[in-house]
Amino acid sequence: MILPIVAYGNPVLRKVASPITPAYPNLEKLLEDMWETMYASSGVGLAAPQINKEIRLFIIDTQQMFENMNADEQKEYDDAPGEKIAFINAQIEALDGDEWAYNEGCLSIPKIREDINRHASVTITYQDEKFESYTKTFTGLTARVILHEYDHIEGKLFIDHISLLKRKLMKGKLNDISKGKVNVDYKMSFPG
Numbered sequence: 001m002i003l004p005i006v007a008y009g010n011p012v013l014r015k016v017a018s019p020i021t022p023a024y025p026n027l028e029k030l031l032e033d034m035w036e037t038m039y040a041s042s043g044v045g046l047a048a049p050q051i052n053k054e055i056r057l058f059i060i061d062t063q064q065m066f067e068n069m070n071a072d073e074q075k076e077y078d079d080a081p082g083e084k085i086a087f088i089n090a091q092i093e094a095l096d097g098d099e100w101a102y103n104e105g106c107l108s109i110p111k112i113r114e115d116i117n118r119h120a121s122v123t124i125t126y127q128d129e130k131f132e133s134y135t136k137t138f139t140g141l142t143a144r145v146i147l148h149e150y151d152h153i154e155g156k157l158f159i160d161h162i163s164l165l166k167r168k169l170m171k172g173k174l175n176d177i178s179k180g181k182v183n184v185d186y187k188m189s190f191p192g
Contacts, residue, residue: 003037003051004189005107008157009178011191012049013108017056017153019089022131024055031086031129034059041186043107045145047152050108052189056089058149062142079140090126090150093135095119102144104158110184112173116161118147 006012020027030053038046044065047058062082066074074080097120105113123137124146138146148158159167159174176182180190 001033001036002040002187003033004187005037005041005046006050006052007177007180007182007188007190008109008174009191010052010108010189012052012054013152013157014155015049015054016155017047017049017054020055020057027129030057031059035061037187041107045149046107047149049152049155056153057087058090058153059086060084060142060145060149062145065141065145077140079138079142083138083142086129087124087146087149088127088129088131090124090153092122092124092150094121094123094137096121096123096137097139102141104144104148106148106158107186109157109159109174109177110182110188111177112159112170114159114162114166116148116158118144118161122146122150124150 034046034051037051038059044062045058045060048055061084062079063084066080066082099117099119101115101117103113104116120143121137121139122143123135125133125135127133151157178191
């Protein structure tokens with residue numbers, strides 16, 4: 001089932017999400033719905049707060065990013081062909097490498113994109129959908145998408161990484177999004 005994406009302005013996007021246990025109700029169905037929602041929204045990542053769930057869960061699929069690149073473009077990134085993973089109860093262990101800029105957007109903040117600097121590498125501890133634990137290091141675009149989605153479970157948004165001046169300049173657009181004055185081709189839920 002395709003779920004509505006929570007729009008900028010909803011308080012759930014600013015809350016630190018809570019860990020879950022294997023007893024979390026209907027987790028398999030929730031994950032199924034999240035994958036369907038992410039693909040229907042043309043996203044490469046989706047965090048539970050974006051579907052109004054205050055839990056430490058996010059999914060990423062950077063494989064589709066690489067599928068849309070030619071061979072020369074793929075060579076620019078050391079993480080090709082990408083990853084498709086569900087992250088439960090994730091915790092960042094280390095950030096490494098130089099920060100680099102990439103133009104990011106967010107399903108909860110449609111029609112706004114900005115160059116965001118993020119570390120080249122992230123080491124993260126997480127559980128998969130069977131609650132098996134892993135500690136892995138990710139690089140390139142995959143690291144970037146993980147860091148973007150991880151921000152969501154920490155109550156942060158990609159616009160928090162830009163200057164105060166730029167945020168002030170986009171205030172009108174952000175207010176329009178929170179009022180539902182934005183056209184998107186996916187289901188959204190607006191505050192109020």
